[in-house]
Amino acid sequence: MELKENCLKFTIFIPVKNGRNYISPCVESILAQTYKDFDLVILGGHSTDGTCEWLKNLEARDTRIKIIFSDKELGIEGNWGRILSTQKNEFMTIVGYDDLLEPDFLEQINSLIQSEPDASLYLTHFNLIDSTGKPIRLCMPIPKYETASEFLAARMAGIRDSFGTGYVMRSDLYDKVGGIPPFSNLLYADDALWLGLMGNSFKATSPQVCFSYRLHSGSVSGKRNPEALFNGLRQYLDLLRNMAQGNKELSMVIKQYLPQHVVRQSQYFYYHYSFLKMTPWGKRDAQKKLSEIALLLKEFAPEAVLNKSYSRRLCKLIAWIAHKCD
DSSP states (O other): OOBOTTOOSEEEEEEESSOHHHHHHHHHHHHTOSOOOEEEEEEEOOOSSSHHHHHHTTGGGOTTEEEEEOSSOOOHHHHHHGGGGSOBOSEEEEOOTTOEEOTTHHHHHHHHHHHOTTOSEEEEEEEEEOTTSOEEEEOOOOOSEEOHHHHHHHHHHTOOOOOSSSOEEEHHHHHHTTSSOOOGGGTTHHHHHHHHHHTTSOEEEEEEEEEEEEOOTTSTTTSOOHHHHHHHHHHHHHHHHHHHTTOHHHHHHHHHHHHHHHHHHHHHHHHHHHHHHTSTTTHHHHHHHHHHHHHHHHHHOGGGGGOOOSOHHHHHHHHHHHHHTO
């Protein structure tokens, strides 16, 4: 989608469905930005909790606000997917309807863009908060500069927090990479997007804490949906394999970190479906899923079967995988 003519500098997107409990303070935090050169596009889904009614009264409040409702039921993948075809300013960011920006978020990002014009992705440090807004902790430290391979290594090693909120990118580059990939429930899709946007460039991060990411049971990241998690992981691994072709640095990271990462992720699925297998209503589905886990590990972590450095619990899993894959 072409950029807006005579446009502002930033477009802030909020995709939302059934977010009435949280969207009001989120919008307030955006409108309170000290840097005013932005507009706000809210992508409203078919909400049933009063969100749509609240949004309908919002556009009249500020000329920079635009509400785009859907004429049909959309899942989270479809609603976020609409960002790709929506007109944008030069830079854009996506904010979760339950998250909060500090007043100087855009001001800090704008300074970062000016000082690091060659970066393709921009971020600040952030807080994790609970459903009531109470601080949980500060995010793990993020280096000022980070390439795609460094980001992937840190994520797989478990030393980097990363979510869908807080990243700012060039709108034309977002469109060029095809937007956020439509993974199941968008799980792993944000990591895939950041890797694609970094490409051969890098991410620049401000040390300032400029937004808060809310962790709660109602959010997609707060829900433990094993099937969606497994499907998202499968799609993410396929994408990583494709991205690594011809990219030596990514290939090295994947070779070093991917087997352990896949085994750790698969452990959760294994114990969940092993328990489900013991129930009369879940036996058939569980057996199918256990077989899919075995195939996933055989494909992406075959050397894990021979690795003796895992914990006793993981060794039991690996032994089961080896038996299933014979």
